[in-house]
Amino acid sequence: MLGVGDFYYELGVQIIEVCLALKHRNGGLITLEELHQQVLKGRGKFAQDVSQDDLIRAIKKLKALGTGFSIIPVGGTYLIQSVPAELNMDHTVVLQLAEKSGYVTVSDIKATLKWETERARQVLEHLLKEGLAWLDLQAPGEAHYWLPALFTDLYSQEITADEAREALP
Amino acid sequence: MAMSFEWPWQYRFPPFFTLQPNMDTRQKQLAAWCSLVLSFCRLHKQSSMTVMEAQESPLFNNVKLQRKLPVESIQIVLEELRKKGNLEWLDKNKSSFLIMWRRPEEWGKLIYQWVSRSGQNNSVFTLYELTCGEDTEDEEFHGLDEATLLRALQALQQEHKAEIITVSDGRGVKFF
Numbered sequence: 001m002l003g004v005g006d007f008y009y010e011l012g013v014q015i016i017e018v019c020l021a022l023k024h025r026n027g028g029l030i031t032l033e034e035l036h037q038q039v040l041k042g043r044g045k046f047a048q049d050v051s052q053d054d055l056i057r058a059i060k061k062l063k064a065l066g067t068g069f070s071i072i073p074v075g076g077t078y079l080i081q082s083v084p085a086e087l088n089m090d091h092t093v094v095l096q097l098a099e100k101s102g103y104v105t106v107s108d109i110k111a112t113l114k115w116e117t118e119r120a121r122q123v124l125e126h127l128l129k130e131g132l133a134w135l136d137l138q139a140p141g142e143a144h145y146w147l148p149a150l151f152t153d154l155y156s157q158e159i160t161a162d163e164a165r166e167a168l169p
Numbered sequence: 170m171a172m173s174f175e176w177p178w179q180y181r182f183p184p185f186f187t188l189q190p191n192m193d194t195r196q197k198q199l200a201a202w203c204s205l206v207l208s209f210c211r212l213h214k215q216s217s218m219t220v221m222e223a224q225e226s227p228l229f230n231n232v233k234l235q236r237k238l239p240v241e242s243i244q245i246v247l248e249e250l251r252k253k254g255n256l257e258w259l260d261k262n263k264s265s266f267l268i269m270w271r272r273p274e275e276w277g278k279l280i281y282q283w284v285s286r287s288g289q290n291n292s293v294f295t296l297y298e299l300t301c302g303e304d305t306e307d308e309e310f311h312g313l314d315e316a317t318l319l320r321a322l323q324a325l326q327q328e329h330k331a332e333i334i335t336v337s338d339g340r341g342v343k344f345f
Contacts (some may be wrong), residue, residue: 024197025178035202103183128191134198138236146184 011058014039016067019082021163027131028083029095029149032056035080037165074099081147085130094123095132095147102150105142174212177205185203186229186236188245201207202246211270216314219265220244257320268318276310276321281330283308284344293334295341 018038022030036052041049059080062069068084075095079088087095097112100103109120124145127133136144179185179201182192189195209228210216223229223243230237238246246320250256254272259265269276282297287304298304300318305311310318322342325331332343 054191127192128189131191131194134182134183134189135187136236137187139183144183145183148182151178151182 001049005084007048008054008058008061010055011039012062014042014053015058015062016082017079018042020081023083024163026147026149027133028081028085029132030080031149032078032080034149056087071120072096085129085132086126090119090123091126094127098145098147099150103136103144103146105139105144107142172335174209180205180231183234183236186231186234186238186242187195188242190238191230199246199249203253203255204247206246206250207270208270210268215268217259217265217267220247221261222255223247267316267320269320273317273320274324276313276317277324277328277330279308280310280321281325281344283310290344293336293343294340295336295339297339299342 014094015035015153018035019028019030022034022038029156032052036050036055039050039055054119056071056078059069059071063071068082070081070084070087072079072081072087072092072095077099079099093113094104094109097108104124105123106117109115109123110117113120124133127147128135132149133145133147136146179198182318185198185201189198206228210218218226220240224237224240229243244263247256250268251258251266254274255269257267257269259267263331271279283305284292294302296315296318298312300313300315310321313321319333322331322333325344326333330345332345334341334343
């Protein structure tokens, strides 16, 4: 279990702060890479170094405490969910599909997962409803569903002052 | 016009140019648009615009991304800005508008603070002196466009802190 002063306890607190600050951008879903970058930024020069494995360990402990965190494997890495959105296997599998290009379409889902149109649409509607995806009606061909969590440009974005304020209890 | 303006991350995010169906997401989207419009107009010192100009401006039309905010959605963003007090329609047809990155009341407050600070209550100024005079060179409202200035002074007038008057070759204001 965790104890105050424990390395993973402190790391857990940092992870929660980053997730809270970025939640309004990505709906509570963040890649392990971005989380890692932001945590390292917040630690400063003299802090102990932190690896992605350390993050996973800390998140597993947070999970055990019932905080609503979950770890979703996608394309060789992980998505960290910090807001307990209702995600089932169908949703998770579509997230994994979206990881490659940051977006997903009904056609992508039908072609790769061999689902019916309705099943694909329902999942995408759900992701919109949970605030995890945004709709793009100007993409070539059909509607694209983009996940801010996977939008790599975000990686270079600093946490703004407003967002940092969000992170305070 | 290609100054070093820092576009927010949303500007490069394709769905930002589609009005979001999810209401919570839409709220975030509209807030981001309002913020972007105000900082863009502030940097480019643009105090008024027509809707036609807006549609073709890089503000709502990201050529590189091949996305543009449709005119109905632009209208929604403009209406949000109007509700917040940062925008005023200049004609009945809603084809052109005044955009104020600071609300008139806020400008009024700044101007009145300067007047009091410099002990110039009960003095009379021409509009020109206020925004272009040497004395106000260091003030934030220096260079403010006349339309916004007038609205700021009108706000002060409502609070009985100023009175807009006619002077020899135009308008002026007396502060109380």
